[in-house]
Amino acid sequence: MMFRWDSMLLAAALAALGCGSMSPGGVDPVTTSSTALTGSTTESSGEPVDALVFAAPESTGIPSWSVEHVQLADVDADGILDVVHTVSDDGSLAWHQGLGDGTFVEMDATGLDSAVTSLSLAAREAVGLEGLGSPFYPRPRPPHQLTAADGNKLVLSFGFDGGSAVGVLQPDDSGEWTGTLLAADPNHVIGLPVADLDGDGAAEVLLDHDGELVMVWGGDPERSEVLGSLRYGSIYPQAWAGDIDADGDDELLFFVNPAYGVGEAWMWSAETGLIEVETPHSAHKAWASAPIGSRASQFGLATRGKASWLEPGDLPAMRHIEGGDLEESAHFTGGNFDGSGGLTLLSEDNWALRYVAGAFEQIPLEGAQTGWHTLVGDLDGDGLDDLVDGGRDGSLAWQLNISR
Numbered sequence: 566m567m568f569r570w571d572s573m574l575l576a577a578a579l580a581a582l583g584c585g586s587m588s589p590g591g592v593d594p595v596t597t598s599s600t601a602l603t604g605s606t607t608e609s610s611g612e613p614v615d616a617l618v619f620a621a622p623e624s625t626g627i628p629s630w631s632v633e634h635v636q637l638a639d640v641d642a643d644g645i646l647d648v649v650h651t652v653s654d655d656g657s658l659a660w661h662q663g664l665g666d667g668t669f670v671e672m673d674a675t676g677l678d679s680a681v682t683s684l685s686l687a688a689r690e691a692v693g694l695e696g697l698g699s700p701f702y703p704r705p706r707p708p709h710q711l712t713a714a715d716g717n718k719l720v721l722s723f724g725f726d727g728g729s730a731v732g733v734l735q736p737d738d739s740g741e742w743t744g745t746l747l748a749a750d751p752n753h754v755i756g757l758p759v760a761d762l763d764g765d766g767a768a769e770v771l772l773d774h775d776g777e778l779v780m781v782w783g784g785d786p787e788r789s790e791v792l793g794s795l796r797y798g799s800i801y802p803q804a805w806a807g808d809i810d811a812d813g814d815d816e817l818l819f820f821v822n823p824a825y826g827v828g829e830a831w832m833w834s835a836e837t838g839l840i841e842v843e844t845p846h847s848a849h850k851a852w853a854s855a856p857i858g859s860r861a862s863q864f865g866l867a868t869r870g871k872a873s874w875l876e877p878g879d880l881p882a883m884r885h886i887e888g889g890d891l892e893e894s895a896h897f898t899g900g901n902f903d904g905s906g907g908l909t910l911l912s913e914d915n916w917a918l919r920y921v922a923g924a925f926e927q928i929p930l931e932g933a934q935t936g937w938h939t940l941v942g943d944l945d946g947d948g949l950d951d952l953v954d955g956g957r958d959g960s961l962a963w964q965l966n967i968s969r
């Protein structure tokens with residue numbers, strides 16, 4: 566009975582955060598976009614491959630019965646992706662150090678958890694409440710790593726009994742984790758890491774405050790700037806930095822509501838401010854060729870059976886290439902699977918599609934087992950994204966990309 570209530574409270578917290586209903590296996594669909602490391606490990610280390618092959622699933626050794634909201638992030642900043650998740654019993658954070666060969670070792674997460682507690686206290690105080698409040702909170706969404714030159718900051722959006730909040734978790738010189746509150750709101754606020762847009766070496770954090778976009782430059786709450794307002798509040802917000810107008814500098818691209826059809830896409834640059842970008846009707850997923858927090862060169866959208874790529878070009882309408890046939894798959898997984906640095910989409914029925922020089926190309930795919938629970942990251946640092954399955958066979962499993 567207790568667990569049921571707990572689950573309901575979590576669902577309510579996620580709904581308040583705009584996360585919609587929880588996936589059956591507990592992996593938040595928001596996090597199924599590609600997540601990988603900054604730096605050389607995600608860059609292509611050879612020619613792109615022309616066929617994709619994935620090894621049979623192997624267990625990570627992490628039991629999935631305790632796992633909610635899995636995320637890949639480099640928690641210890643050693644250049645190898647780790648697994649972070651919340652524990653279903655009490656909503657605490659757990660992390661497992663990646664060894665780079667697809668295996669993981671459970672680590673002490675006490676320091677991370679203490680930082681989350683301090684964030685929760687700060688958030689309650691910010692909305693006029695005192696103390697820690699309900700034992701069910703905070704129930705954090707998975708931290709998104711800030712993939713930037715400034716180390717292993719994690720951006721955490723979480724629900725608490727007074728609303729929702731966003732904070733940054735970061736280790737100090739002694740290795741202890743600290744939490745810095747960026748925003749707390751009785752209604753809705755969510756935070757996303759964005760690659761370093763202004764080139765000062767520190768990644769930015771974007772806040773969506775009920776449809777008002779706020780850039781927190783360098784993740785420093787003293788340096789917040791309102792970018793403008795969207796037409797609707799966000800569900801499943803996605804943001805990437807990339808050279809969208811093809812002039813050599815990065816801009817911000819922000820998609821909102823992909824789970825309900827991408828109703829809005831916005832671009833922001835210092836020159837133009839926030840402007841709306843035309844998107845195809847009713848796309849249900851949005852990806853970039855780079856993980857959240859990293860620079861992207863391509864942006865893709867898909868709905869059941871159809872894919873579109875958005876090409877940088879004249880704004881406010883990006884060039885929009887349709888026709889990618891993914892049969893009738895409902896679920897797609899996006900990432901740099903072929904080592905080109907561009908976007909490849911995998912369908913759950915073993916189709917793969919990429920866009921090369923003006924044309925869609927089907928690329929043979931063997932062995933991938935993907936779906937709504939799939940996480941993407943280059944776990945072994947060979948330049949090809951691998952797959953982590955967050956909801957199969959009682960434990961987290963991973964599939965090595967052995968295409969090269």
Ligand SMILES: [Ca+2]
Pocket residue numbers: 638639640641642643644645646647662663
């Ligand atoms: Ca690591």
Ligand SMILES: [Ca+2]
Pocket residue numbers: 761762763764765766767768769782783
């Ligand atoms: Ca910056």
Ligand SMILES: [Ca+2]
Pocket residue numbers: 807808809810811812813814815816
């Ligand atoms: Ca540009």
Ligand SMILES: [Ca+2]
Pocket residue numbers: 942943944945946947948949950951966
């Ligand atoms: Ca790999």
